[in-house]
Amino acid sequence: MSQPAWSRVDAWIEQTLLPPDEALAATLEASEAAGLRAINVAPNQGKLLMLLALMRGARRILEIGTLGGYSTIWLARALPAEGRLVTLEFDPHHAEVARANIARAGLADRVEVRVGPARATLAAMIAAGEAPFDLVFIDADKPNNPHYLDAALALSHPGTVIVADNVVREGRAADPASTDESVLGIRRFMEKVAAEPRLVATAIQTVGSKGYDGFALALVV
Numbered sequence: 096m097s098q099p100a101w102s103r104v105d106a107w108i109e110q111t112l113l114p115p116d117e118a119l120a121a122t123l124e125a126s127e128a129a130g131l132r133a134i135n136v137a138p139n140q141g142k143l144l145m146l147l148a149l150m151r152g153a154r155r156i157l158e159i160g161t162l163g164g165y166s167t168i169w170l171a172r173a174l175p176a177e178g179r180l181v182t183l184e185f186d187p188h189h190a191e192v193a194r195a196n197i198a199r200a201g202l203a204d205r206v207e208v209r210v211g212p213a214r215a216t217l218a219a220m221i222a223a224g225e226a227p228f229d230l231v232f233i234d235a236d237k238p239n240n241p242h243y244l245d246a247a248l249a250l251s252h253p254g255t256v257i258v259a260d261n262v263v264r265e266g267r268a269a270d271p272a273s274t275d276e277s278v279l280g281i282r283r284f285m286e287k288v289a290a291e292p293r294l295v296a297t298a299i300q301t302v303g304s305k306g307y308d309g310f311a312l313a314l315v316v
């Protein structure tokens with residue numbers, strides 16, 4: 096099995112379980128037209144995020160890494176009307192594209208895009224005593240993943256779900272000799288997760304239209 100087969104199966108899953116969705120299709124089209132890289136989660140992965148948020152009954156969601164707002168829209172759809180999603184993005188152009196996509200999807204009332212380096216934004220949120228989040232999705236620059244985990248824990252409560260994307264990287268993350276900064280960030284993140292008594296966690300390898308990767312899933316207890 097390789098990429099063509101994984102993509103074919105993802106297409107089948109999408110055709111079978113994910114009805115056509117104008118807002119999400121328009122989000123991907125607008126993101127591409129604006130020159131954003133197609134490094135958003137796959138549709139079935141986005142729906143998994145929505146399902147996790149629904150299963151958790153999330154009312155407050157934090158996302159680190161917005162891009163064009165594709166995963167943001169999936170996650171925000173799990174929120175009740177009075178729910179809130181805060182998404183952090185470094186690049187003002189990405190944030191502008193995301194805000195338009197989120198507004199088109201009818202979710203502007205519950206989503207806030209905060210622009211800036213996420214570590215600084217998170218530090219300001221913690222210093223301001225921001226209320227804890229029920230679900231945190233980490234999907235930005237991987238070298239900073241250990242810092243994002245610390246911030247996610249500081250902004251969590253027992254029952255918070257933490258999801259981190261791209262923790263396998265075609266298997267490169269399992270190489271202890273790697274000097275790749277992203278791999279090092281992911282390995283340090285996984286070690287910190289393992290050493291954290293407040294977390295129960297696992298990680299899952301995935302294949303699909305986005306290649307071979309995986310995600311980590313943790314629960315704050």
Ligand code: SAM
Pocket residue numbers: 134135136159160161162163164165166167183184185186189211212213214234235236239
């Ligand atoms: N979650 C998005 C989705 O699935 O639709 C994809 C996010 S993309 C993989 C990563 C995003 O994180 C990019 O838009 C990038 O500009 C942003 N990013 C990278 N470094 C960052 C940082 N230090 N602070 C905040 N955002 C950052």
